Amino acid sequence: MLAHAPILQIIIPLLAAPLIVLLRQRDLAWIVAVAATALSFLFSARLFLQVAATGEPIIYEIGAWPAPIGIIYVIDSANALVMPLIAGIAFIVTLVGRGMIEAEVDARDHTLFFSAWMLTIAGMLGQVATNDAFNIFVFLEISSLSAYALVAMGAGRDARALPAAFNYLILGTIGATFYVIGIGLLYMLTGTLNIGDLAARLPEIGDTHTGFAALAFIALGLFLKIALFPLHFWLTPAYSFAPSAVSALMAATATKVSVYVLIRLLFGVFGLNFSGMDEVGTLLLWLGVAGAFAGTLAAIWETDLKRLFAQSSIAQLGYMAIGMGLMSSAGLAATFIHLVNHALMKGAIFLALGGLAMHVGRVTMSSIAGVGRQAPLTVAALLFGGLALIGVPLTAGFISKLYLIRAQLDQQLYVIALLTVISSVLALVYVWKIIEAAYMQDRPKDAVVIRETPAMWVGAWILVIATIYFGVQAESLVDAAFRAAETMLGDAQ
Amino acid sequence: MHDDPVIRVISKVLIPFVMLFGLYVQFHGDYGPGGGFQAGVIFAAAFILNAIVFGMNKGRHVWPPRLVLQCIALGVVLYGGTGLVSLLTGGVFLEYSVLGKTQVAGQHLGILLVELGVGLTVASVMVGLFFTFASRLSHRRFMKIHNDEEDSRTERAKA
C-alpha cells in the first residue's frame, strides 16, 4: 500500500467527497472528512521522510503508462515539502473546525459543504503532486470551483459573500484560462505536456516568440492566482466573507499551492536561462515589494480583523514573490521557508479568529474589546501569530525574513532589503492595534460574554507551537527548503 | 407546452430514441466519436425535454432530485473505484490491464467502467442543474423539497 502513497494521498480525499454525499449523514460527513485528511497527512508525511532520506524522487505512473505517454506523479524534495504541509493543515482545520462550521453554515448544507471541502483539499494536493502540466490545470479547477462554492456558503452569515465569490470566480477562471493558453503554446512548441520532458526540450527550441508568449501567459495566469499586486483584489473579500473554517483553510493553503505551481513552472520548466525570465524576475521583485506595502498599509486601516489579516496575506505573498524574483537558489529557498511558515502562522491566526467569531459574530476591533481576559488562550494564539508575521525572533516568521534578507544582500539589492524590513516593521502597527483592543480596553457591559472552550484555541495552538518550533529549531526546515530550491533549479544555477 | 398536441406527440415519440442514441454514443466511445461526457449530455437532454414539455412536476417525478444527487456521487465512486480495484489487484492506479484475463480485455473493461461512471455523473449533473435552475428555486428550497420528501417518507415508514 505504501508504494501507492503518491496517488492514495490524493484519491482518498477525492473519493471521500462523493462518499459523504452518498452517506447523507451530517455527523458521518465530518468523521469521514477527518479520517480522509488524516490518512492523506500520514501518506504525505511518509513520502516526505522517504524523499528526505534517499534524496531520490519517487515516480508513480498512473495506469502504468510511462512518461511522456502517460501522466506520472513525481515526488521530489520540492513537493515532498509542500504536500504534508497542505494535508496537515487540512487535517487540523477539519478536526477543530466543526464548531465553526456548525455555527456559520446552515445544518442542511453540511453534507454538501464537507463534500466541497474534500474536493478543495484533493485538488490542492493533486496540483502539488503531479508532473503533468495539464493535470495541474485539472486539479487547479477542481480546487477552485469547490473553493468558489465554499466561499459562497458564507452567505448565510453575510450576504456579501455572494458578490465576493462571483468576483473570485471570474478572476480565478481568467487566471486558469491564461494558464491553459500558455500550456497550449508550450504543447505547440514541444509536443509534450510532461514537466520533465518540457524542461528537457525547451532550452533548444524555446527561444522563439511562441516560447516568450507561453511564458507570459503562464506567468500572468499564476500571478493572478497568487494574488500578486495589482491582481490581488479578489482575495480580501473572498477570505473575509467566507465561513471562518473556509478562510482558515484557504488562507493557509490555497495561495501557497499556487506559489508552488508558479515555482514549478517558472524554474522547473522554463529555467533561469529562458529568454524573458529576467523580465519576469524583475516583475516579481517589484510587484512583490508593491504588494508587501499595499497589503500592510491596507491592513493598518482595517477594523474588521478577517479583512485585516487577508490584506496581511497579500503582503506575505509579496515577500514570497520577492524571493522568487531574486532568481537565485537562496531566494527560492527563502520563498519555500516563508511558504511553510506563512501557512502555519495564517492558519493559527484564522483558526483563532474563527474561535472568536463563534461567539462575537463579526470580529472587529470593537467587538473584541477586552476579550483578552475572557478568552486568554485564543487571543494569545492570535498574538503569537501576529508576532510571527512581524518577524519577531524565536518565531518562524523571523527565520523566513532572515533568509529572505540574506538572499537579497547576496545580490547587493540593498534598497529592496530595506523596503522588506520597513514593511515588516509596519506590520507592528496593526498587531499593536489588536493587542491594544484585546488586552488594554475594558470589555463593554453589553458585549457578549465569552466562555472559552478548548475548541476555540486547540487548533490555533497546535500551529502556534509549530511556528515556535520552526523559529527555534529551524535547521530541519531550512535544509528541506534549500534541498527543494536546488531540486527545482536543477543544473542551471 | 403540454397542451400543444404536436409537441406532445413528437416528444413522446422522440424521447426514447434520444435516450437510445445517448446509450449508443456512450458505448461506442471506443470505436468512434463518443464517450462519457457526450453521452451523458445527450441522455440528460431526454429528461430535460420531458420536463420542459410536460412540466416540472412530471419531470421531477421521473428522476427525483434526491436520486440525482446520489447518481452524481455514484458516478465518481465508479470511476475512482475502478482505479482502486486495479490498485488492489496488483497494478497501479487506473491500470486497466490487470482487470481482465488479457491486457486488451482489461483495457476494454476498464475504459467501459470509467466512461460509464463519467456518463452517469454528467447526465445527473445536467439534469440536476436543470431542475435547480428551471424550477427557479434557490438551493435552500431545492434541499427543502429533498428534505420534505425524506421527512414524509420517514413519517410514512413510521406509520
Added chain:
Amino acid sequence: MNLSPLLAQWNYVLVIGLMMIGFYTVIARGNLIKKMVGLNIFQTSVFMLYISMGKIKGGTAPILTGDATTVYSNPLPHVLILTAIVVGVATTAVGYALIIRIRETYGTIEEDEIISAINAQDGHQDAS
C-alpha cells in the same frame, strides 16, 4: 503591409479575435450575466486554439481504420479540450447559481447597483 502570413494563419487570428471579444466583455460590462457570457467566449477561443493546433494538413479524423498509411490529426488536443469544456460548463453553472443567489439577495444583477447596495448597507451597519 504584408498580410499573407496573417491570412495563412487565419485560425490564430480568429482565436485572438474571440479571446479579446470575450475578455473585453468580462471587463467592460457591468451586467453579471454578460460577464459570464464573455467568460464563455473567452474559454471557447482557447478551445479553438487547441483544436486548430491539432489539425494536420491532409489528416483525417483520429479514428483507427486499420489502414497503416492514413494520416491522422492529433487526438490529444481533442481530449484536453473535452476536459476543458467540462471545466467550462462547471464554471458556468457555479457562476449562474451565484448570479441567481445575488439576484435574490440584492434584487439586481448590475454590478454598480450591487456595489451601491453594499455600501448603503455598510454605512447603515457602521452607524448602528
